Amino acid sequence: MTALCEIRGLSVTYRGEAAPALGGIDLDIHAGERLAIIGESGSGKSTFARALAGLLPEGARVAGHMRWTAGSSPQPGRDLGFVFQDPTASLNPVLTVGEQVGEGARRHLGLSWKAAHSLAVEMLEKVRLPDPERTAKAFPHQLSGGQRQRVAIAAALACGPGMLVADEATSALDMVVQAEIVALLGDLVGAAGMTLLFITHDIALASGFADRVAIFRKGALVEAGPTRAVLAAPEAAYTKTLIASHRDLATPPLIRAVAPLIRAVAP
Amino acid sequence: MNRALRLIARRALASIPVLLIVVVLAFLLLEMAAGDAVDAYLLSIGGGDATVAQSLRAAYGLDQSMPARLWLYLTSLARLDLGWSVAFGRPVRDLIVERLPNTLLLMGSATALSFGLGSALGILAGARPGSFRDRALSTASLVLYAIPSFWLGLVLSIVFAVQLRWLPTSGIETIASGRTGLARAADIAAHLALPVGTLALIYTALFLRVMRAGMAEVWSMDFVLFARSKGLSRARIVLRHVARNALLPLVTMLGLQAARMIGGSVVIESIFAIPGFGRLAQEAVGGRDTALLTGIIVTSAVLVIAVNLAVDIVYALLDPRVGASERGA
Amino acid sequence: MRTMRRLLATPEGATGFAVLALLVLVALLAPVLSPGDPLRIAGRALTAPFSDPAFPLGTDRLGRDVLAGLIHGACTSLAVGLAAAAAALAFGLCVGLAAGFAGGRVDEALMRVVDAFQIVPGFLLALAFVSVVGPSVPVVVLAIALGAWADPARLTRAEVLSVRERDYVAAARVAGMHPAEIAFREILPNVLPPVLALSAIIVAAAILTEAALSFLGLGDPNTVTWGSMIAEGRNVLRSSPWLSIFPGIALVVTVVGVYLLGEGLTRALSGRREEA
Numbered sequence: 001m002t003a004l005c006e007i008r009g010l011s012v013t014y015r016g017e018a019a020p021a022l023g024g025i026d027l028d029i030h031a032g033e034r035l036a037i038i039g040e041s042g043s044g045k046s047t048f049a050r051a052l053a054g055l056l057p058e059g060a061r062v063a064g065h066m067r068w069t070a071g072s073s074p075q076p077g078r079d080l081g082f083v084f085q086d087p088t089a090s091l092n093p094v095l096t097v098g099e100q101v102g103e104g105a106r107r108h109l110g111l112s113w114k115a116a117h118s119l120a121v122e123m124l125e126k127v128r129l130p131d132p133e134r135t136a137k138a139f140p141h142q143l144s145g146g147q148r149q150r151v152a153i154a155a156a157l158a159c160g161p162g163m164l165v166a167d168e169a170t171s172a173l174d175m176v177v178q179a180e181i182v183a184l185l186g187d188l189v190g191a192a193g194m195t196l197l198f199i200t201h202d203i204a205l206a207s208g209f210a211d212r213v214a215i216f217r218k219g220a221l222v223e224a225g226p227t228r229a230v231l232a233a234p235e236a237a238y239t240k241t242l243i244a245s246h247r248d249l250a251t252p253p254l255i256r257a258v259a260p261l262i263r264a265v266a267p
Numbered sequence: 268m269n270r271a272l273r274l275i276a277r278r279a280l281a282s283i284p285v286l287l288i289v290v291v292l293a294f295l296l297l298e299m300a301a302g303d304a305v306d307a308y309l310l311s312i313g314g315g316d317a318t319v320a321q322s323l324r325a326a327y328g329l330d331q332s333m334p335a336r337l338w339l340y341l342t343s344l345a346r347l348d349l350g351w352s353v354a355f356g357r358p359v360r361d362l363i364v365e366r367l368p369n370t371l372l373l374m375g376s377a378t379a380l381s382f383g384l385g386s387a388l389g390i391l392a393g394a395r396p397g398s399f400r401d402r403a404l405s406t407a408s409l410v411l412y413a414i415p416s417f418w419l420g421l422v423l424s425i426v427f428a429v430q431l432r433w434l435p436t437s438g439i440e441t442i443a444s445g446r447t448g449l450a451r452a453a454d455i456a457a458h459l460a461l462p463v464g465t466l467a468l469i470y471t472a473l474f475l476r477v478m479r480a481g482m483a484e485v486w487s488m489d490f491v492l493f494a495r496s497k498g499l500s501r502a503r504i505v506l507r508h509v510a511r512n513a514l515l516p517l518v519t520m521l522g523l524q525a526a527r528m529i530g531g532s533v534v535i536e537s538i539f540a541i542p543g544f545g546r547l548a549q550e551a552v553g554g555r556d557t558a559l560l561t562g563i564i565v566t567s568a569v570l571v572i573a574v575n576l577a578v579d580i581v582y583a584l585l586d587p588r589v590g591a592s593e594r595g596a
Numbered sequence: 597m598r599t600m601r602r603l604l605a606t607p608e609g610a611t612g613f614a615v616l617a618l619l620v621l622v623a624l625l626a627p628v629l630s631p632g633d634p635l636r637i638a639g640r641a642l643t644a645p646f647s648d649p650a651f652p653l654g655t656d657r658l659g660r661d662v663l664a665g666l667i668h669g670a671c672t673s674l675a676v677g678l679a680a681a682a683a684a685l686a687f688g689l690c691v692g693l694a695a696g697f698a699g700g701r702v703d704e705a706l707m708r709v710v711d712a713f714q715i716v717p718g719f720l721l722a723l724a725f726v727s728v729v730g731p732s733v734p735v736v737v738l739a740i741a742l743g744a745w746a747d748p749a750r751l752t753r754a755e756v757l758s759v760r761e762r763d764y765v766a767a768a769r770v771a772g773m774h775p776a777e778i779a780f781r782e783i784l785p786n787v788l789p790p791v792l793a794l795s796a797i798i799v800a801a802a803i804l805t806e807a808a809l810s811f812l813g814l815g816d817p818n819t820v821t822w823g824s825m826i827a828e829g830r831n832v833l834r835s836s837p838w839l840s841i842f843p844g845i846a847l848v849v850t851v852v853g854v855y856l857l858g859e860g861l862t863r864a865l866s867g868r869r870e871e872a
Binding site for chain 3: 284285286288289292296299300409410412413414415416417418421422424425429526527529530531533534537538548549551552555557560561563564567568571572575
Binding site for chain 1: 488489490492493494495496497498499503507508511512515586588
């Protein structure tokens, strides 16, 4: 796999803060892969994503370097699409959905407003929104949370970028919707051969979805490698803790007193 | 849009009890006038005996009980009869209808000018919060907004009308000039330049601050970051995303300022001797003409309600969320 | 108080505080700084400013000392402004609290009254009140307060409504706190900061309204205020404009000081809120 980007010694310190949010990250991103960045809050995973996209706030100090094989850093919108956690906050409440999906295309692809609108309708269809023509004329508050996130994805992919960064893109959604969005992302990225950087705190979600995982903790990269390898045989102690503390329906109950009751009730 | 219109109709209906309270307030004011208008009138004509006073009071219905007088007042208001001005010897309604257009012209021009200028400068300041440009504009607007309008009017009058003699000092047009059409309009414009300029300076400062504050708040919202992630031009982000949203609190402020602007017209019209609605209030005070004063208060209330409804309509046009209920998770 | 220290830490707060402290000092020391009645005829009429050391800012049409007028005017303008703002805030706070806590019909009725007072231009109301009752200092204070209490009432009510629904109030209720105790210990301290921030604007508006009323001749005729001085100076605007200019500058400086203090206060209080 060819490296899309080589990151060496990346450190980010926000303005007005003494401690760096991210310290000395060494990581490669391979073209066309699905890389999951896993970590808890404060691990620096969002900072990493924003640093990659050039979306850090003013005054943030960046050290180290990111070498992109394309030569220059990716242009947000044209080469890189970004989807945020909260779809309600991501969309401008006073502009139509169609305008927000098409405006990037107008700037980067030089389309007229009419052409951009058609592209927007096309994109809305690709993200599996019902009645894309009508949706394009609607406003964000008229859609549900899951629908808004689809719109955000459509907007991020409108210019056909080579890379998509999804920063906790499903964390604010209901479980069923989460699964749908993840599936959608998988299909879109796979069909276009895009690179996907998927930020999440949910290790289970990442395990079923990503090719490679990178574990972050308190601004540092703990471990990185192919998903199956890392999850089956984690090297770092933190990774082991993360996997062990994961809970799903198969794990034994925390409160032992409940267990006899369940056994008595179950047929 | 239909939902928005229904909301506004509901708002208009809700204004009726408020207007009623204003009318009762105005009536109480009339009652409070210790020496009533008849006394003031009699004083002005050098005194009169008790029978003359009595007949005058009977004619104006001033000799009946309070609830009866209140009912009389309400019914006459319903007929759009605002009473009789003792100071001018004419129906209050006629006076108001005569003077109101001048004030509306003055206020309207000042508002339009200051809204445009204020929002433009506010966008400039808010495009880069914390920059030198921003701090300079914020400081200038702070000082400007602190200036009393009547004092600013006087100072501008001294500079432009007295010293430089560029503009006339008072009135709304040159009396008996016989000008018509465009020449008359130009004459009125010259006369209104200073009062409109005074008001516009102060209101620009206000709108600048509101726009700038609005923009500073919108900048921190996620959709701006999303717009940046789409690689949009800075101009588009500033105008179509930030300013377009910061416009909303600015429009709301317009509605809130309506009452204050009408109040402010009193001093400005007094300084520049504009024969307007505000000046009428001052003349009512001078002539101890409470009927005229309360007529002015009730009319102001109606004006403010009308302006607020208009602002509501504009707001509904600008914000698609108005009148809609939230759907979905 | 911690808030005080934080207030003085901001440049706006420090400057505003300094300006106002100076003005209050001047106002309080007026009889010392400028003994005697400022309305008495002190010297030759229409002396130019900076020409006679006995009258550093000149004299007016009747030979009254301009500087004395400014100093004593500070007393009246500040006193009236502060008193009117205090009255408006106190009354507005009470009405807002009552409406916010009572809810239902009482809330509706109170809010309609607040609406009425917000719709009528405050200045017209003050004008009418002074004209009907008669110009004297307490009447002017009441008149300005009448036109100004509606905004704090509305703000207080909005704050009470929002704080009432917050999680820490629900938690207090679940823990079994008495409603009155909840009102005073949980709700009131969180309602006060935005209302206090509004107070600066109200004081500034009160000072300007008092000046406008005096300018129109509706102030107390026995006291000298900056507004009345400006009105006096209007008679000789062409020949002696400084008579109107100096009191105006005093007004601008005062109001700017109040605004700066207000901004510093907002910043100091909002920092505290984030901590809470």
